[in-house]
Amino acid sequence: MDFATLLQMLDATVRLATPLLLACLAGLYSERAGIFDIGLEGKMLAAAFLSAAIASVTGNVWLGLMAGIGASLLLSIIHGLASITFRGNQLISGVAINFLAAGLTVVIAQSWFAQGGRTPQLSGDGRFSSVTLPFAETLRDVPILGPIYYELISGHTPLVYFAFFMVPVTWWVLYRTRFGLRLRAVGENPAAVDTAGVSVVFLRYAAVGICGVLCGIAGAYLATALQAGFTKDMSAGRGYIALAALIFAKWRPWHALYACLLFGFLQAMVLRSDVVERVLGFSLNGQFLDVLPFILVVLLTGFVGKATAPKAGGEPYVKER
């Protein structure tokens, strides 16, 4: 494999890892605060639909992004109501949200655009365009580093940079701020946080809200940057792969980045099966590569290692009386 092809593969990895990373960080905030969220998939899907719909109607992708975040936040609020206010089962709520998004997006898309459950193709300002970083053109001819800078680092949509920027930000928020300490504490021992006079309900809603915003951006990225418009079920299990990555990373932000890059690379291998076949000399089954993240997680965090979730995860907090 030559250098240019390798760069192309890595470039695809970055693009495919971005939605996984955003969703994974979204799940990280929520689960670190003790709210399991298997509704990442549904929130991404709802955001993908509404962002594409608004972007196609208004022709402005930023309005689309806002709408996508709004859709995802709305589902987050439902999840918060069910799992924080009404102390319901968080997993069941997540399942309901996934189905709600899977059904509603198609029903609304069909009645709105009448194109078989999809939105019109986006073009021009309806999509995120790629950003050329400073000096990318001039440095292009520098050997090795030039192409890496030009091909791999420059030339992505703003959301990609945002996603990667969110990794250090998340680390800083979780481990270097008062809010982060409380957030982690509320996922381990909410009673202690409550005793200290900090509102468990507020912290958990805040975490669920951040999760909604990040999932919204992930979904908008799918429909307005990675692809040009919404298609039925376009999140295609990415929310679950993000969950797998979160477990793989044992709920830590930097490790989440590595896990998402790994899973993004696997998806890039499916996309460029021709390259894989040329390098390996035989073709890998695309189906197998698709589910390899799940197999890896089951093997490595189930049989070989161990991944322990935040202790209070999944349990509604009931104040003692």
Add this chain to the structure above:
Amino acid sequence: MPKWADVILIPLISILLAAILSAMVILAIGENPWAALKLMVDGALGSTYGWGYTLYYATNFIFTGLAVSVAFHARMFNIGGEGQAVLGGLGVALACLYVPWPHWSVALLGATLAAALFGAAWAAIPAFLQAKRGSHIVITTIMFNFIAAALLNYLLIGALKVPGSMEPATAKFPQAAHLPSFQDMFNWGDTTMFRGAPANVTFFVAIAACVAVWALIWRTRLGYEIRSFGHSESAAKYAGISPTKIIMVSMLISGGLAGMMAINNVQGEAERLVLNAVEGAGFIGIAVALMGRSHPFGVFLAALLFGFLYQGGAELALWTSIPRELIIVIQALVILFTGALDNMVRMPLERLFLAMRRA
């Protein structure tokens, strides 16, 4: 709160809320909910043909609903019904294709056993990881759904495909494995009922499964252990009940029941194994179990309702511009209101009953 309120009133209010929201969705996309409901009732219950489909779908949902229920009794959430049903289909296909059955009744027995074994095997690994390694059963069973789909896809374009055919499906099962459909059974000379509908003898197997699960949960020592483990793990442990055993056994039963769905859709209807044969029935089992309060009789009623919704929804998609996905929305609302937002209905009702008792 009196028991009847817990068992009947709360589910009814939850379903009513789900129905009202569904009607609002239909209204919002510019259709008439009342007309839609009438169309659904006509299509699903207006003829023996419609009933034949409704009962066929209901049979699937009884199995997956029971599967989720048994796991619920041990306080476990088995989202893997979908994958377990896929594997059950594989078991049925292998049993029907490679064993020369003399008569359909023996074939039914053999295929049921194969389906249950394959489904249980697919549930065994997540159960083991939950019991021994602390991996969360919900996450592992979700992952196993994806792995099952990939595995089936791999087999149907490879080893199990009919040579020379382009279609990802197995060969048709031999005639001896054909299960009597309702059309075969309810046929008196000039009046043929259920003509062309896929409901078959499996419906009665499903009813038997309901009775068996009821007996298991409420009339055996094992069922008692499962329920006590579900109510309080620490108390069950203290009473000498092994958590590993309960987790493994209840998940194996759950997986087996989900797998048994395949005798209906694979052996009874398609008579060969095709891609995506389960069609989300594993997930509908969640809604059915929640609505049926994990009781076999409740599951039976809820499965009938969802069978009606499924067949009615197909008719809607046929005659109006309402897409089939509306059923997924209704399913989501049922799960939301009867499962996650249960306390939203329960809390005010409890207060109401308390106030009434004081008065």
